[in-house]
Amino acid sequence: MDLATFLIQCLNALQYGLLLFLVASGLTLIFGIMGVINLAHGSFYMIGAYMAYALAPIVGSTFGGGFFATLGVGVVLAVLLGYVLEWAFFSFLYQREHLQQVLMTYGLILVFEELRSLLLGDDVHGVKPPDILAGTLPLGEMMTYPVYRLFISGVCLLLALGMYLVFTRTRLGMMIRAGSANREMVQSLGIDIKFLYRVVFAAGVAVAVVAGMVAAPVASVYPGMGNTVLIICFVVVVIGGIGSIRGALLASLVIGVVDTFGTVLLPQAAGVLVYVLMALILLWKPDGLFKAG
Amino acid sequence: MTLFRTTLVAAAIAGGAASPALAQTAPKLKVGLMLPATGTFAALGTAIEQGFRLYVAEQGGKLAGREIEFVKVDDESDPSKATDNVNKLIKRDNVDVLVGTVHSGVAMAMAKVAKETGTLLIVPNAGADAVTGPMCAPNIFRSSFSNWQPGYAMGEVMAKKGYKRVVTITWKYAAGDESVRGFKEAFEKGGGTVAKELSLPFPNVEFQALLTEIAAAKPDAVYTFFAGGGAVKFVKDYAAAGLKKSIPLYGAGFLTDGTLEAQGADADGLFTTLHYADSLGLPRDNAFRLAYAKSYKLQPDVYAVQGYDAAQMLATGLGAVKGDLSKKAEFAAAVEKARIDSPRGAFTISKSHNPVQDIYLRQVTGKENKLVGVASKSLADPGRGCRS
Numbered sequence: 001m002d003l004a005t006f007l008i009q010c011l012n013a014l015q016y017g018l019l020l021f022l023v024a025s026g027l028t029l030i031f032g033i034m035g036v037i038n039l040a041h042g043s044f045y046m047i048g049a050y051m052a053y054a055l056a057p058i059v060g061s062t063f064g065g066g067f068f069a070t071l072g073v074g075v076v077l078a079v080l081l082g083y084v085l086e087w088a089f090f091s092f093l094y095q096r097e098h099l100q101q102v103l104m105t106y107g108l109i110l111v112f113e114e115l116r117s118l119l120l121g122d123d124v125h126g127v128k129p130p131d132i133l134a135g136t137l138p139l140g141e142m143m144t145y146p147v148y149r150l151f152i153s154g155v156c157l158l159l160a161l162g163m164y165l166v167f168t169r170t171r172l173g174m175m176i177r178a179g180s181a182n183r184e185m186v187q188s189l190g191i192d193i194k195f196l197y198r199v200v201f202a203a204g205v206a207v208a209v210v211a212g213m214v215a216a217p218v219a220s221v222y223p224g225m226g227n228t229v230l231i232i233c234f235v236v237v238v239i240g241g242i243g244s245i246r247g248a249l250l251a252s253l254v255i256g257v258v259d260t261f262g263t264v265l266l267p268q269a270a271g272v273l274v275y276v277l278m279a280l281i282l283l284w285k286p287d288g289l290f291k292a293g
Numbered sequence: 294m295t296l297f298r299t300t301l302v303a304a305a306i307a308g309g310a311a312s313p314a315l316a317q318t319a320p321k322l323k324v325g326l327m328l329p330a331t332g333t334f335a336a337l338g339t340a341i342e343q344g345f346r347l348y349v350a351e352q353g354g355k356l357a358g359r360e361i362e363f364v365k366v367d368d369e370s371d372p373s374k375a376t377d378n379v380n381k382l383i384k385r386d387n388v389d390v391l392v393g394t395v396h397s398g399v400a401m402a403m404a405k406v407a408k409e410t411g412t413l414l415i416v417p418n419a420g421a422d423a424v425t426g427p428m429c430a431p432n433i434f435r436s437s438f439s440n441w442q443p444g445y446a447m448g449e450v451m452a453k454k455g456y457k458r459v460v461t462i463t464w465k466y467a468a469g470d471e472s473v474r475g476f477k478e479a480f481e482k483g484g485g486t487v488a489k490e491l492s493l494p495f496p497n498v499e500f501q502a503l504l505t506e507i508a509a510a511k512p513d514a515v516y517t518f519f520a521g522g523g524a525v526k527f528v529k530d531y532a533a534a535g536l537k538k539s540i541p542l543y544g545a546g547f548l549t550d551g552t553l554e555a556q557g558a559d560a561d562g563l564f565t566t567l568h569y570a571d572s573l574g575l576p577r578d579n580a581f582r583l584a585y586a587k588s589y590k591l592q593p594d595v596y597a598v599q600g601y602d603a604a605q606m607l608a609t610g611l612g613a614v615k616g617d618l619s620k621k622a623e624f625a626a627a628v629e630k631a632r633i634d635s636p637r638g639a640f641t642i643s644k645s646h647n648p649v650q651d652i653y654l655r656q657v658t659g660k661e662n663k664l665v666g667v668a669s670k671s672l673a674d675p676g677r678g679c680r681s
Binding site: 001002005006008009012013016044114117121122123124125128136138139140142143145146157218219220221222223224225228259260261263264267268270271 | 331332333335336465468492493494496497498499501502503504505506508509511519522524525526529533534535536539541551552554555556557660
């Protein structure tokens with residue numbers, strides 16, 4: 001591997017790592033901070049991708065908007081969806097055992113997949129990136145790099161920074177962190193913890209949906225796409241340390257590097273390298289890289 | 294009279310054989326359709342079933358005088374449930390014939406049970422080489438293709454085009470490995486070398502690192518096997534990485550089948566090999582496409598053809614044994630001798646029971662896989678490991 005190729009691979013690794021963080025960030029909120037084992041996270045991501053595909057023509061004809069208008073409508077719908085889901089299902093789960101959380105969120109996967117199949121069919125779809133981001137940059141002598149991938153990395157960095165600041169520097173963040181540590185105590189201090197959690201959950205769903213919408217042009221849109229990202233998302237949250245946004249970002253980047261160079265240098269073992277990494281990190285730090293609190 | 298008839302029916306059932314004169318009283322032939330009705334491959338399962346039913350309907354609902362009754366099981370493309378599902382059809386529903394399926398892992402489990410129980414099995418899609426290789430049996434047939442076939446045909450095409458150094462890229466799983474192996478065999482026979490065999494774990498779709506490897510290796514061309522969502526993403530990423538204009542991309546037909554709408558302009562001009570193409574122009578194909586479109590209000594695809602031909606193969610064998618499936622050797626001999634008049638072009642069945650068929654070279658133009666020519670005439674899978 002010459003230097004130019006090596007540098008391009010580093011860029012690939014960084015970009016993939018950031019994409020992973022974007023996809024896993026919603027899970028960081030719901031599983032990491034609220035403590036609900038949410039297997040339906042992949043479904044939220046899938047819903048986002050299908051929204052990017054199916055809403056675009058509708059939004060285009062009503063508001064005359066393009067990709068970013070669709071994104072805006074998607075966020076509103078996602079917050080609503082998250083709010084309703086929390087009210088109807090998840091609010092009953094916080095005090096329950098993990099097994100019940102697993103069962104219910106697994107049930108949601110089946111429901112969402114079937115709904116997707118009924119409403120939008122089982123075909124594979126492509127989503128066009130917005131025109132201003134559709135170009136490519138030259139890279140090395142024969143490759144080009146899609147501008148849209150750089151845009152994704154930018155979105156991801158902004159999201160990471162925003163989440164980090166909200167949770168560590170604001171009063172809202174403090175209340176949420178306190179709520180995850182001791183629910184009753186926070187409630188007795190006069191904070192409406194139920195409402196607070198509903199908002200955080202809605203935010204978690206919205207972030208997952210946005211991730212799906214933003215990733216749709218590079219990931220393409222297909223049945224079962226949520227299940228393919230679900231496991232890697234849990235790996236990100238667990239390696240990073242449950243509840244830590246900093247940890248999740250670092251874990252995503254490390255996984256990006258291991259996966260990229262693993263695929264190139266050790267193709268036979270590429271499928272297991274990430275899990276070996278997880279095992280090693282958990283042996284070294286059983287609580288993940290950064291344990292919250 | 295009533296008593297007389299009842300006795301005859303009873304005799305026919307007990308004997309398991311119906312003479313042509315008693316065709317009306319022959320028991321129904323139970324066909325067990327084990328196909329995906331849910332999940333990623335649901336659309337493929339539907340196409341196969343519709344193709345199969347179309348042929349049966351064209352024969353008046355009867356094959357060799359026996360009325361056809363369908364029993365259906367959704368295999369969910371889940372290999373872990375496959376053995377249970379097959380056994381349900383064989384033991385609970387007592388089917389005479391098994392037809393299935395799309396997913397190779399599930400088909401392998403079906404072949405295993407069919408081999409043990411001796412139940413007739415016709416595989417209408419799954420391309421795993423082993424089904425007509427080490428797993429082959431007198432009662433196991435395939436109406437589709439082996440993964441080796443399109444790969445081998447493309448190897449011949451690319452060697453003839455004068456490419457010398459080629460890089461292959463696929464998922465690290467049976468279908469991808471088999472396709473690349475077929476390609477490599479023909480390409481190296483034609484004087485080329487495979488410089489690098491790239492792969493990534495199934496069903497990963499993060500291709501960026503491997504695309505960089507391709508750019509660094511600077512081969513004359515790339516051969517690939519991807520299908521479904523992975524095929525869409527690969528074709529788009531390949532174009533976005535700027536490789537499409539400098540390193541031509543070739544693939545097994547699944548790269549551009551059922552995916553063209555999503556791939557858009559990025560797929561334009563790609564060459565692929567498969568045993569079917571859009572606008573073949575054969576009279577048999579035109580008639581089939583018209584009938585299919587009339588019955589189901591949509592255009593058939595390669596999967597519908599494979600389902601249709603599975604029914605044709607069953608009819609051929611049944612006709613030779615006059616509807617008596619217990620004559621397994623005669624059934625197999627008849628199908629092996631037959632010329633199946635398929636919409637894809639007539640084909641015969643090899644000793645290991647895989648179609649000996651023309652593999653077409655197609656090029657993507659305007660959201661269609663247009664026929665360019667025959668890539669490999671009457672190509673037979675070598676049936677390696679088949680001992681029966």
